[in-house]
Amino acid sequence: MITEKMSVALNTQINKELYSAYLYMAMSAHAQQKGLPGVANWFFVQTQEELSHAQRIYAYLIRQNAAVTFEAIEKPVIDVETPLAMFEKGLEHEKYVTASIHALVDVALEEKDRATEVFLQWFVNEQVEEEENACGIIDQLKLAGEAGSGLFMIDRELATRTFAPPAPEDK
Ligand SMILES: [Fe+2]
Ligand SMILES: [Fe+2]
Incomplete structure (x- = not known):
């Protein structure tokens, strides 16, 4: 069992992952x-990852016999044009998600909820990877240029990313 405060906080995180x-x-x-199919592929794979994050929290709430409540998902606004600006926006968003995961760990500690604290460790590590990935692509775009053959090559590389479903939570 988890506390009401913990389950409300985890439900809020499901909404953030779906957003x-x-x-x-x-x-x-x-x-x-x-006309950037590789960039499009990279973000589509990222979409699948985010859905799997939401499902992971959902499955945890079910296992803990906690309530699952869904709220409206905010409309995304794409106010960026270039690939560099897109990945910078993605990185900013991931920093926000990292802070949100860390706040969840704080709630688990406050509630002395050791099970949820352990569950959240996977997400703490995942956020390191998410920020690292975005930073790496931003560096490449800055180095190779945002147009012409440099962008063409980066786009081809991003086209190779595939979705690997994360291993389910150990039971
Ligand atoms: Fe996520
Ligand atoms: Fe990831």
């Missing part, structure tokens, strides 16, 4: 329209 999926799918569509 992330929505945001990245909108980015993917934007990249398609710009």
Whole structure:
């Protein structure tokens, strides 16, 4: 069992993960329209990851016999044009999600909820990876240029990303 405060906080995080999926799918569509299929693929794979994050928290709430409540998902606004600006927006969003995960760990500690604290460790590590990935692509875009053959090569590389479903939580 988990406390009401903990379950409300985890439900809020499901909404944030679903919003992330929505945001990245909108980015993917934007990249398609710009003629960047590799960038579009990268963001589409990221969408799948975000959905799996939401499902992971959902499954945990079910296992803990906690309430699951869904709220409206905010409309994503794509106010960026270039690939560099898209990945910078993605990185900003991931920093926000990292802070949100860390706040969840704080709630688990306050509630002396050791099970949820352990459950959240996977997300703490995942956020390190998410920020690292975005930073790496931003560096490449800055180095290779945002247009011409440099962008063409980065786009081809981003086209190779595939979705690997994360291992389910150990039971
Ligand atoms: Fe996520
Ligand atoms: Fe990831």
